[in-house]
Amino acid sequence: MSELLPDGALLAVDLGTVRTGVAACDPQRILAYPVGVIPSGEPLEDHLNRLVAEHGAVAVVVGYPLALDGRPGIAADKVRAEAARLAGRIQVPVWLADERLSTAAAYARLRETGRTTRRARGLVDAQAAVGILESVLDASRRSLAIATRVEMEEMDE
Numbered sequence: 710m711s712e713l714l715p716d717g718a719l720l721a722v723d724l725g726t727v728r729t730g731v732a733a734c735d736p737q738r739i740l741a742y743p744v745g746v747i748p749s750g751e752p753l754e755d756h757l758n759r760l761v762a763e764h765g766a767v768a769v770v771v772g773y774p775l776a777l778d779g780r781p782g783i784a785a786d787k788v789r790a791e792a793a794r795l796a797g798r799i800q801v802p803v804w805l806a807d808e809r810l811s812t813a814a815a816y817a818r819l820r821e822t823g824r825t826t827r828r829a830r831g832l833v834d835a836q837a838a839v840g841i842l843e844s845v846l847d848a849s850r851r852s853l854a855i856a857t858r859v860e861m862e863e864m865d866e
Contacts, residue, residue: 717767721806803858806855
């Protein structure tokens, strides 16, 4: 069930197989901006916990890659599982938000600035996270609930 995110600064992540793009916004949620990328293979939760503290974030929004028809597929299932894992390992709640077309929009934005795809791969991931966060902020301004809180995975004892 969707609900409204808590007030304050947010982080957004665009999970990828090579790297994860990260974006943040100010506590008043006026501006979303790229933070950078986290290479795969590095402990994502350690980076996110550091960024949560650095930006004073009250939640982390993970881009949820639904199919164009709105149904979850294999990629969405993997992201949901990773979000549930993160929910048990970072300091703030984790939310999923629809990210359809965020990467395509990020590529388009970078092309508009004259950057080539090859040189901008890391920027695309961070810009995709910005796109996810901008969608969430826009919905929040209109009091729409477009994100879903993720419950942490059951930890094996």
